Amino acid sequence: MAKLFYLLSIITIIIVLATTSTMGWPTNHVVESVQTTHSRFPIDDGGQKQTHLRFFWHNFAGEQQPTAITIAQGPTTNSSKTKFGLLNAFDDPITVGPNLSSQLLGQSQGIYASTDQKTAGLLMVMNFFFSYGNYKGSTLTILGRNQVFNEVREMPILGGTGLFRFARGFVEARTHSVDSKSSYTIVQYDCYIFYY
Template sequence: MARIFPIFATQVTIIFILSFFTINLAIGDYDTFVRSMDRKLLGVKKEKISHFRLYWHDIVSGRNPSSIPVVQPVTNSSTFFGLISMIDNPLTLGPKLSSKMVGKAQGFYSSASQEGVGLLMAMNFAFMEGKYNGSTITILGRNPVFAEVREMPVVGGSGLFRFARGYVQARTQWLDNKTGDAIIRYDCYVMHY
């Protein structure tokens, strides 16, 4: 009996210690919701800045539009206030639609202004070519359509654009007033790793 007690006491002590650490680890996960990360674990290297010049083709007419209204404006105003259009617009290297397509602008724009045409743009530039194939740049901002240069923020990205930030400048290259089709030049200035 004298031999069993020390073995039993040792086992109880070990179980108690393991239980204590297990409970502390479990509770510890709920005590904090943030922790520091090692940059290397995320693949974050030296930050660089890149400039992309792309042409955004908003095709609203014809048999195969790349932009379609999903919510019509409530009133017949000249600003189209309330209009929401989904987009899957080609992004090309040159201003002609026949230029090499390097990606798609996917998302939506909505008419968010009652005075003048001002759009809320929420879109990803999803790249399909070269080094950036599968990566995206996310743009979210106000686009006062008839301003010569419109600036919108880059709020993030994926793939090679993880942790991206920056801005884009949009300039109308061509607009067909009858159909609404447009070609917009986007200069993207993106800081990424």
């Protein structure tokens, strides 16, 4: 347990300290706003910019070319209905649309762990790394609880790099589709971001 806590601490520090550079994004799937009266932004912090980004996360946990792999599990994980103690690392593509063939925007990299013994609840530690568009070279860091069977899950944005330095806000995750046979899940992410 101490090793798992140490591993999670190191990964969290690495994610928060990751740095990159800047810029070019397809504008037809990005809602940008510098207004202070958006319903998802209840406060006005002066000179901060506000942006809403929407994209799709593709997670392949099956045996054929997985983007998510199990790196640890507890002694009772296999008998647990929630897979309590399961820890996965992932490097998932994020795209403009729900089809994997749509414009690749970057990667979502991190870990998720089953940390709830009663419901399917995950601890998500991840970076969205943008490799295309206006935010190329920038990252957003997410750390929060993902109760995967809820229609909408909200997680906080802890920070970012590049154009998203000092970022804060939240993301809303909505499951778009699940193929249990191939272990392929598509999730829509809406990111509501304050940044300078």
